[in-house]
Amino acid sequence: NMVRDDLFGELLHCQGGYQHDLRHVKFNDGVNPYGGGVEFGNKGYSESKWRTQHSVERNGDLYPTHGLGPVSSMLNINRGNRMMYLTSTATQSRGLHNYIVKLGGKDNQNANVKFKLGDIVSTVIKCASGQTIMLSHDTNSPRPYSLNFRVQGTKGIWQKDNDSIYIDGKTPDHWWESDEEYLKKFDHPLWKRFENQASGSGHGGMDYFIVRAFIESLRKKTSPPIDVYDAVSMSV
Template sequence: MDKQFNRRHFLTAGAALAGSLLLPTAFAAGGREKLRLGMIGTGMRGQVLLKELVRRDDVEVAALCDIEPINLGKALAQFEKAGKAKPRTFGEDGDKHAYRRMLDAKALDGVIIATPWEWHAQMAIDAMQAKVPVGCEVVAGITLKDHWDVLDTQLKTGTPYMLLENVCYRRDVMAVLQMVRSGLFGELVHLQGGYQHDLRAVKFNNGDPAKPYGSGIEFGEKGWSEAKWRTQHSVQRNGELYPSHGIGPCAMYTNINRGNRFTRINTFATKARGLHDYIMKQGGADHPSGKVKFSLGDVVTTTLACENGETIILQHDTSLPRPYSLGFRVQGTNGLWMDVNHSIHIEGKSKPHQWEDFQSYQDQFDHPLWRKYAGQAEGAGHGGMDYFVIHAFVEALKARAPMPIDIYDAVTWSAITPLSEQSIAQNFQTLDFPDFTRGQWSKRKPIFAFNDSY
């Protein structure tokens, strides 16, 4: 066992070194002045991320791939508007594997993957095998095997991989990270987060690309954008389908994979009523969508236990009418923060049994990244978060540095989904959480605190 462990540690360390050697050398060696990046998937999410790439002076978008001509056309229009040269395009012929022709390490310094979830794992694996660094939209894979395959490919090839989880860069989330690191909350005990977002008008439309939200009750082949692919997951699957928005910041705060780890997980799901009820309210009693049986529980609740004694609760709530909220709560021996009411309570500072408004604390603990780049982030998607997540990927490539949200973070956060599905299917059984670091979590340092560059 010791020899096996040492060999594994050697291979992991060797892969990390190899990864640094795979990164672009242009900036350090005085070669070309721009990173050459490609993008797979130019749908609505891809177009938002593309906007951040197009407006950067240190990036040349060299290639785009999409099998929907409408999406490619909208993406190319961004270059025309910006007065920049249009990139090469792939996929116009409808070939779902056209992206493989685009993956050329001699032509690309990195690739952004912004496709439907079921494509993420294979596309990332193909890119890493082609020695093209990956910035992957959230959801690293579908099955548990997907996650191990993505991880093992990254360790074997050493090709950099970053999960593009933008909520880790939300301004209040990063300020709370500063508070946690300063000890303001004392020792952390319990955290909460989730994805609580009414997606009914996203999961259904009338198939018209000009009306992607709330225009009808079609999905699948008759739908457009997310209604074309995302809704099918609600038909077939029951689990915590979108964990990283909630778990990403909570994992940061608790140093998961860096001195701490998830040890146990269980998940409960309510009955599924919301999507069917929405279809009925939209006049779908006689529509084929009205006959569909949905598997996804309206509210899915997952509990995670940590090695260091903390518990974390996640809630997935996308099928019922509600305002958007990620429901963050960070609670320690000295007090707690909750984002729903923008409030904080710190013993010895706040009045007993009373909330304080969070704003003055956010101003005091505002993260250096936001202090430095708030101007550049203005107007970027999701309140500026999309600027920061793209900025982090680009700057890490330029610096030949480790990705701030690395492969271990990606697979650990994303694997919550298949584990939650397994727990529900097994009558809400509590399961052991796999250690994707293979024992290295206890030796890795809590570097996931960001710096003032990226």
């Protein structure tokens, strides 16, 4: 709503990402789903049976949709704007090996596994309308959870990690202010109406609205808010 109401002016740059310490998800004791050991693959349990192998075989942003989905909507991707090209680079891979050694010892057989996935993958995307998008994938490091959202335009900037905003002409020069009042003022009508129902669903209530919108599109035989073209754009 803040973007649509021109609070930030013409958008210039957006950031997002998937920054989530998944070491306890990628490894476990083979019995419990999270942590307690350094097993994965055939000896692992739950997500470690399949998820960790991607870190062995692939190097790149393996999960771009968390950050890219919301900013694509703000930037009207596939609705008059499009992503043209990108550059992406990764750091060395250290986190998963260090985790194995820490919990299982340097002589554990999994300490010999070579992981291709860099600990931090940074991607910059250029859009047809001129904007840039920066994505970060960081799942092998000890860190707090963050989707790293930042929205910046000709009139101001908002950052999620410190819940702060700066609007030219409204915020004191060179100072951040809390985004709390702005979030209340520009809260989406659907959140206001269905907040109680959504509170029990996954991902902070987001899952409720995504599933609800999809079911509604089926009932009304209309296009869903996120269609197959969006899915392809966010995964290539």
